[in-house]
Amino acid sequence: MVSVIQFALETKEEVDDGMSTSKYAVVDLETTGHSPSNGDRIIQIAIVFIENNKIIDTYMRYVHPQRPIPPFIHQLTSIGDEEVKDAAPFEKIAEEVADLLAGCIFVAHNTDFDVSFLQKELVRCGVSKWHGKTIDTVELAKIMYPTLPGYRLQDIAESLNISLKQAHRADDDAEATALFLLKAIKKIKNLPKETLNRMHERSFAMKSDVSTLFYEALKHVRGKETSNDYALFRGIPYLKSKPTTTSWPEPIEFPADNMAKDRIMQKIHPSYHVREGQAQLMDLTWQAFVEKKQIAVEIPTGAGKTIGYLVPALIRAYETKQPVVISTYTNHLVDTLAEEVQKLEKALEMTIPTTVVKGMANYISFGKFEELLHFNDEVYDDSITIMQLLVWLTETTTGDLDEVNVSGGGQLFIDRIRKRSMRVKKDERVADFYTHTLKNCQQSMVLLTNHSMLVNDQQRYDPLFHSISGLVIDEAHQMNQAAIRTHQQVFSYTKWKYVMSQLNGLSSCQLLFDIQDILKRFRFNHKISTERLQQSFNEFMFAFDESMLVLMNSNSNYDNKQSTRTVKPLSKRLRSNEIFDKVLRKMNEYISVTENYAMPIQNLSNELTLHEQAALNEWFYWVNEMKIKAGEWIELFLEQPKSNTTIWMEKDSRSLPGSLQIKKSPVNGSEVIRDFVDTFEEEAGIVWTSGTLTAGQQDRFVLDQAGLPSSVPLYTFDAPANFYEGAHTLIVEDMPDIQQVSNEEYIEAVADALIQTAVAIEGRVFALFLSHDMLKKTHQAVIDSESLQEEYMLIAQGVSSGSRHKLLKTFKQQKKAVLFGTTSFWEGVDVPSEQLSAVVVVRLPFTSPEEPLFKARSKALVAEHKNAFIHLGLPEAILRFRQGFGRLIRSSDEQGFFIILDRRIDTKSYGTSFLQALPTSSVKKVSLEGLVNEIENCYND
Numbered sequence: 001m002v003s004v005i006q007f008a009l010e011t012k013e014e015v016d017d018g019m020s021t022s023k024y025a026v027v028d029l030e031t032t033g034h035s036p037s038n039g040d041r042i043i044q045i046a047i048v049f050i051e052n053n054k055i056i057d058t059y060m061r062y063v064h065p066q067r068p069i070p071p072f073i074h075q076l077t078s079i080g081d082e083e084v085k086d087a088a089p090f091e092k093i094a095e096e097v098a099d100l101l102a103g104c105i106f107v108a109h110n111t112d113f114d115v116s117f118l119q120k121e122l123v124r125c126g127v128s129k130w131h132g133k134t135i136d137t138v139e140l141a142k143i144m145y146p147t148l149p150g151y152r153l154q155d156i157a158e159s160l161n162i163s164l165k166q167a168h169r170a171d172d173d174a175e176a177t178a179l180f181l182l183k184a185i186k187k188i189k190n191l192p193k194e195t196l197n198r199m200h201e202r203s204f205a206m207k208s209d210v211s212t213l214f215y216e217a218l219k220h221v222r223g224k225e226t227s228n229d230y231a232l233f234r235g236i237p238y239l240k241s242k243p244t245t246t247s248w249p250e251p252i253e254f255p256a257d258n259m260a261k262d263r264i265m266q267k268i269h270p271s272y273h274v275r276e277g278q279a280q281l282m283d284l285t286w287q288a289f290v291e292k293k294q295i296a297v298e299i300p301t302g303a304g305k306t307i308g309y310l311v312p313a314l315i316r317a318y319e320t321k322q323p324v325v326i327s328t329y330t331n332h333l334v335d336t337l338a339e340e341v342q343k344l345e346k347a348l349e350m351t352i353p354t355t356v357v358k359g360m361a362n363y364i365s366f367g368k369f370e371e372l373l374h375f376n377d378e379v380y381d382d383s384i385t386i387m388q389l390l391v392w393l394t395e396t397t398t399g400d401l402d403e404v405n406v407s408g409g410g411q412l413f414i415d416r417i418r419k420r421s422m423r424v425k426k427d428e429r430v431a432d433f434y435t436h437t438l439k440n441c442q443q444s445m446v447l448l449t450n451h452s453m454l455v456n457d458q459q460r461y462d463p464l465f466h467s468i469s470g471l472v473i474d475e476a477h478q479m480n481q482a483a484i485r486t487h488q489q490v491f492s493y494t495k496w497k498y499v500m501s502q503l504n505g506l507s508s509c510q511l512l513f514d515i516q517d518i519l520k521r522f523r524f525n526h527k528i529s530t531e532r533l534q535q536s537f538n539e540f541m542f543a544f545d546e547s548m549l550v551l552m553n554s555n556s557n558y559d560n561k562q563s564t565r566t567v568k569p570l571s572k573r574l575r576s577n578e579i580f581d582k583v584l585r586k587m588n589e590y591i592s593v594t595e596n597y598a599m600p601i602q603n604l605s606n607e608l609t610l611h612e613q614a615a616l617n618e619w620f621y622w623v624n625e626m627k628i629k630a631g632e633w634i635e636l637f638l639e640q641p642k643s644n645t646t647i648w649m650e651k652d653s654r655s656l657p658g659s660l661q662i663k664k665s666p667v668n669g670s671e672v673i674r675d676f677v678d679t680f681e682e683e684a685g686i687v688w689t690s691g692t693l694t695a696g697q698q699d700r701f702v703l704d705q706a707g708l709p710s711s712v713p714l715y716t717f718d719a720p721a722n723f724y725e726g727a728h729t730l731i732v733e734d735m736p737d738i739q740q741v742s743n744e745e746y747i748e749a750v751a752d753a754l755i756q757t758a759v760a761i762e763g764r765v766f767a768l769f770l771s772h773d774m775l776k777k778t779h780q781a782v783i784d785s786e787s788l789q790e791e792y793m794l795i796a797q798g799v800s801s802g803s804r805h806k807l808l809k810t811f812k813q814q815k816k817a818v819l820f821g822t823t824s825f826w827e828g829v830d831v832p833s834e835q836l837s838a839v840v841v842v843r844l845p846f847t848s849p850e851e852p853l854f855k856a857r858s859k860a861l862v863a864e865h866k867n868a869f870i871h872l873g874l875p876e877a878i879l880r881f882r883q884g885f886g887r888l889i890r891s892s893d894e895q896g897f898f899i900i901l902d903r904r905i906d907t908k909s910y911g912t913s914f915l916q917a918l919p920t921s922s923v924k925k926v927s928l929e930g931l932v933n934e935i936e937n938c939y940n941d
Contacts, residue, residue, distance in 0.1 A: 022212060024050040024135070025104035026181060028174040029114050030077050032065050036120040041065035042090050043079050046170035047100060048178035050107075053185065055178055059100060060171045062087035075791060077168045094125035101130050109153045109177050111136040111208055136208035137177050137184075139384070143199075143210065144184045146388035147395070147403045150806060154813065156180055188213055192230050192237035193221045195390050198373070205383040230394060233431040234370045238393040241436050254286050254315050264311060268347040274304075277717035281308035281689070284715060288685035289316045289324075289470035294677070294712045295686075296476065296703055298693040300719040300919060301886050306340050309472045309687060314344070314352060317445040322469040325447045327454045329475040329482060331358055331402055332805065337448050337474075355437060355444040356398065357464060359453050363399045363434040364389075365419040368621075372417065374614035377510045381409025389417075399433020412498060416621075438464065451475075451482035455669070458676050468684050476688040477879060480705040483669025484853070491636050491662035493548065499629060500544070502622055503590075504537055514615035515598050518608065524600045528593060536593045540586040547579045548657050551649060564653045565773055569646070569852060570662060580637040584630060591626050594619075636662050644668070648852035667856040670707030677708075688712075692882045695875030696913040702879070724920040726895030727888060730934060734927045735901050738843060747774060750842050751781035753901055753928055754818060755788060757838055760935040761897070763792055763816030764837040768826055768884050770845055772798050775820050778842070788818065796820040811835070827883035831890075838897040838935075839888045844904055844914065845880035846873055874910055878917045885918055897935060 026048040033040035047059040062079070064087040074080040097118075108114035111134045119129050141151050148159050157164035157176050160183060164176040188196070196218050203211035230237040255261040261274040261282060274282075277299050288295045289312065299305045313324040328334055338356050345352040369389065378386070385406050392404050401414055424432050441447055441464050449465075451473070457463045465471075473479060512530065519526055554574055598619050605613060641647050644667050652659035666672070680686055688703070694716060695701040703712060736749050750767075758765050769775040779796040782788060793814040795807050802810070804824050811819045812835045819825070826845065847854045854876075858868035888896040898918075905911040906925065915923055926934055 022051075022216070023104050024107050024178075024181065025101050026050065026107040026174050026178040027101075027114050027118070028108065028170040028177060029117055030073075030079060030168065030170045031117060032067070032069055032073055034113070034117075036117055036124065039067065041067065042117070042121060043069060043073070043084055044077070044170040045093075045097065046174035047097075048174045049100075049104070050178055050181065053182060055182075058171075058175075060174075061093055063093070064089045072791075078166065079169070090121055091125045094122055094127045098122055098127050098130060101132075103132070105133045105135055105209065105212065106130065107135045107137060107177065107181055109137045109173065133209035133212060135181070135210055135213070137180055139206055139208050140184050140210055140213070141180065142384060142405075143206075143387045144187055144391055146392045146405060148405060149809060150405075153177065153180075155809070185213060185217075188217045189220055191217070191221075191391070191394060192226045193218070193224065194226065194232065194235055195237050195394060196221060198236070199387050199390055202378075202383045202387055205378065205380060206387075207380070231431065233366050233428065236366075236370060236373075236390070236393065238366075238431060239395060239397060241397065252315050252318055254312060255282070261311075264348070265307070267349075268307065268344065275720055277720070278304035278308040280715070280717060281305065282312050285309045285470075285472070285685075285687050286312040286316065288687050289313070290685070292682065292685050294681070294688070294708070296688040296693060296708070296712055296714045298690060298714070298716040300691050300717065300723075301890055302719050302723045302892060303717060305689060305691070306337070306474075307344070309474070309689060310340065310344060313470055313472060314445065316469045320469040322467055323441070323444050323447050324470045324472070325449065325454070325465050325468050326472045326474065327449050327451055329451055329478040331362070331450055333475065334358070334448050334450050341446055341448070352446060353440075353444045354446040354448065355440040356400075357437060357441060357447055357449045357453060358400060358402075359450075359456070360422075360434055361418040361420065362402055363419045363437070364393075364401055365417050366399075366431050366433070367425060367428045369417045371614040371617050372413075374611045375510065375618070379409065381407055382413045385410035385413045396433075398437070451479050452486040455479075455483050455486050455672050455676050458679055463679075466679075466683070468680070470684050471680055471686045473686065473688045474690070476690040476706070477692050477702045478690075479673060479688075480669045480702075483672040484666055487669070487672060488663060488665040489632060489635060490664075491632065493657050493660040496544075496629065499622075499625055500541065503594075503626060504541075511615060511618055514612070515601075515619055518601050518604075518612050518616065522601060522604065522607075526597065526600075528597045533593060533597060536586075536590045540583070540590040543579065543583045543586045547577075547583050548660065550574075550577055550579055551660060551662075552651065552656050554649075565650070566653070567648060567650050567848075567850065567852065569855075570649050572640075575637055575647075580633070584633055584638065587626065587630050587633065591623060591630065594626075595623050636664055644671070646852050646856040663852075665853060667853060667860065668705065668707075670705065674707045691886060692879050694917075695878040695882075696917050698871070698875040698878075701875040719919050720892060723892045724889055724922075726893070727885075727898060727920045727922065728896070728934070728938060729885075729898045729900070729915075729918060729920060729923040730931055731900045731903075731906055731923065731925045732928055732931055733903060733906060733925045735903050737903055737907070739904070743774065743777075747777050747781055750774075750778050750901060751785065753899075753931070754778070754782060754840060755785060756928060756932050757840060757897075757899060757935070758788055758792060758816075758818050760932045761837045763814065763818065764835060765818045765840060766825065766831075766836060766838070766887060767818060767820050767840045767842060768845075768887075769820065769822050769842050770848075771843075772822055774842070775799075775822055779820050782818070791816055793817040794820070797822055797825065825887075826880050827886065831887065836888065836896065838899055839884060840899045840901060841881070841884055842901055844877055844900075844902045845884065846877045849873070874913060878914055881914050882917050895938070897938075899931065 028046050029042050030044040031040055031042050042063045043065050044062050045060070048055055049057040062084045064084045066089055069080055069084070106115060115134055122129055138151050141148065141156050145156070145160070148156060153173055153176055154164055154167045156162065160180065162176050162179045162183070165172045167173065196214055200211065200214040200218055203214050226237060229240060231240045255264055258274055258279055261279050265272040265274045281297055281299055284295055284297055285308070299308065313326065317324045326337060328337055334356055338354065341352055341354050373386065388404055388406060388410070396403060401418065404414070406414055419434050424435070429435060447465065454465065457465050598616060601616060602620070608616065636647070641664065645664060646667055647662070647664040650659070650661045650663065677686065688708070690702070693702045693714065700710070700714060703714060732753060735753065736746055738746050754765065754767055767778070769778070775796060776799055779794060779799055782794060788794060793810070793816065795811055795817060797804070797807060797820060800807060807819065808831070811817050812831060849855065849858070854872070857872055861868045861871055885898050888898055905914055924934065
């Protein structure tokens with residue numbers, strides 16, 4: 001970690017580099033709360049002074065708040081009444097602080113809080129307000145480090161290796177913020193001057209005065225040449241790609257016996273030994289690739305699955321000089337796989353040319369991005385996102401937009417610059433990241449992709465995944481779902497409204513004026529008036545809004561009286577309403593008007609300025625967007641769904657019309673899966689693998705759902721001996737019966753169970769729900785009880801802000817936390833035992849019988865004279881149940897509690913099927929009081 005003294009010594013030689021003449025005061029406050037007007041006061045203030053790129057002085061004072069410090073603040077900051085008992089109140093030091101800050105640029109991590117709070121305190125104490133420039137390091141971090149997973153100070157410190165001894169202490173926070181500022185200034189100075197120029201232009205739109213930093217940097221780089229590390233695309237610097245090697249090393253012999261496998265494992269880690277299941281997976285994978293056949297392998301957590309298939313896959317690729325393809329469920333898991341390959345590459349001291357391949361829309365369209373830079377009517381979210389992208393382009397080797405951490409508003413801008421077409425202009429070809437990715441595929445040993453990309457590849461004119469030596473499908477239990485989602489169509493009210501807000505701009509904003517100026521310059525007398533443009537748009541909008549009212553007001557017995565959320569089929573009668581035809585008619589009229597308005601200048605590209613060309617392209621971009629939307633409208637509302645397709649509506653009465661969605665989906669993905677499997681079957685071996693392929697007595701459930709023939713053998717392996725010795729499964733038998741009591745009564749009991757579990761374990765609890773509604777109500781019930789409020793961090797999916805990844809990261813960072821999660825937290829989440837001690841199953845994870853896809857699949861089973869519960873509902877629930885259990889124990893030395901609140905596991909005949917599916921027989925029935933005793937006894941043993 002970098003300390004203040006160390007950093008000051010390291011930057012001493014840079015004092016006279018001409019970078020900065022400003023003096024910065026980096027301020028952090030600890031307070032009793034957020035509102036001085038309600039009596040909250042400062043309890044600690046720290047200031048770190050920076051001048052000439054080095055720390056020159058520090059200031060720290062405890063402050064007596066003249067009232068007790070709340071317990072929560074004491075726990076958060078470690079500052080209590082004892083620490084401040086001899087400190088002066090702020091009235092005594094207010095003038096001293098004001099004098100210290102005079103003439104400085106005020107720097108803080110969230111200036112909105114620190115500046116505002118300090119100003120109010122100065123005024124209260126009769127001291128003049130501070131005046132000057134501010135720099136918010138949250139904003140600066142987002143701009144200069146656009147790929148960080150989070151922008152809390154502790155997140156930044158962890159990611160950038162900056163010392164932060166104790167978060168939420170003013171002295172430590174101010175020190176870390178100062179070190180970050182120096183790091184950011186140094187990075188700014190090293191940006192290409194072309195990047196600096198563009199960022200300086202947009203920096204005036206930022207909320208704090210970061211423009212001063214870019215101005216100072218521009219003075220420093222004036223006259224300097226841009227580094228050879230960068231290339232330019234239309235004046236925008238980006239990191240040059242390094243050529244991928246085409247040479248293949250000599251083949252490696254497959255380790256036939258366990259001693260040879262051990263030698264490979266010990267290269268990866270000296271203490272590693274090949275495990276029985278892992279050795280068998282290596283042999284099975286190798287045999288499948290050599291014999292070009294399909295197999296399925298269930299191998300549990302802790303058996304070394306990833307290494308088990310990676311080693312034979314790599315050796316086979318070397319031997320055949322053809323790549324191996326490895327597919328997994330999500331892009332996040334793809335990136336995790338890439339990290340595993342890098343570790344293997346380092347351990348084996350060999351080069352493994354690897355390419356991560358995602359869908360085209362994951363990559364930046366460089367041409368579209370450059371065009372949008374010609375417009376200056378951006379909102380704040382657009383401006384900061386552009387600045388983030390300009391920095392990111394000097395660092396990225398992939399062009400994968402998932403790397404950039406942007407705001408919700410910034411995501412709308414990101415969506416506009418996603419790559420949509422393989423067609424690129426000649427000057428863009430050399431800079432196009434997706435084109436580079438496709439070229440790299442031809443020279444790689446390992447191709448890593450996601451299930452959606454894999455099933456879609458066969459629809460490409462020139463498929464990527466051909467002439468391969470083998471295919472591994474990891475997380476195979478998700479392949480059917482991925483195939484369904486890949487072919488699912490979704491109407492989202494909010495997304496349509498966003499497009500419409502942009503279309504409205506075609507008749508009233510700067511873009512329209514730009515098109516009018518071009519028309520005037522070439523002396524075209526236009527027959528279509530701007531009034532006609534606006535009228536046509538208004539007619540379209542009126543019809544659209546009317547159609548939304550029809551959907552929102554469509555009453556049905558599907559409406560859930562216990563929940564605000566409604567999911568119901570979109571009936572043929574509802575879709576036959578003439579309003580949907582009217583929307584399409586008005587939409588097409590508007591498309592025609594807008595297209596014809598700019599048609600006279602469409603073919604004048606060679607005579608237009610860069611700005612004019614960008615304006616014309618932007619105009620037709622939105623025209624084409626509307627054409628795409630018209631096609632979606634036809635498919636969703638006007639076409640008759642195919643026999644293997646279902647269509648439904650989702651809405652939440654608390655947030656209409658924003659929550660309104662229409663979804664159209666194939667009932668299952670087996671046909672799509674068969675299409676791509678057939679293309680590989682004679683060419684390469686296929687290994688389907690997962691930790692959960694079997695579901696109780698339905699041992700081929702996942703394989704049947706994917707449409708695999710019975711001739712595909714299924715191998716299952718147990719976990720290593722004693723692996724689950726630390727897992728304790730507890731059934732709480734005095735919970736109310738979920739089918740006999742109201743939702744409110746059950747939620748109250750769940751909240752009580754969670755509180756007692758969290759207190760006994762001291763946090764580190766996952767609570768797994770099926771329903772967002774029940775999750776939110778339980779979360780609120782726990783808050784209302786005030787039992788955990790002061791000591792525990794309560795993190796709720798859909799309530800707390802942030803992605804699943806961000807919520808999980810926050811959970812890991814807290815000593816005492818409870819995470820309330822729904823479907824996505826049942827699987828694919830790795831948390832070590834010191835950060836997760838209990839998984840609480842609130843309800844057995846059955847899919848609702850009214851869920852549209854489930855209902856359609858059930859109907860098909862009934863038509864085949866099969867019991868839908870036995871052949872679909874139960875095995876699906878058991879698979880999810882097993883995945884939930886898998887969150888708990890990830891290695892043999894971990895201990896944890898798998899707590900089941902749903903009494904049906906004990907009272908219904910199917911309950912034993914769930915328990916028998918678990919890899920441990922250690923199951924106890926306990927009362928809620930007994931649950932607490934059991935936990936305490938285990939910890940005391």
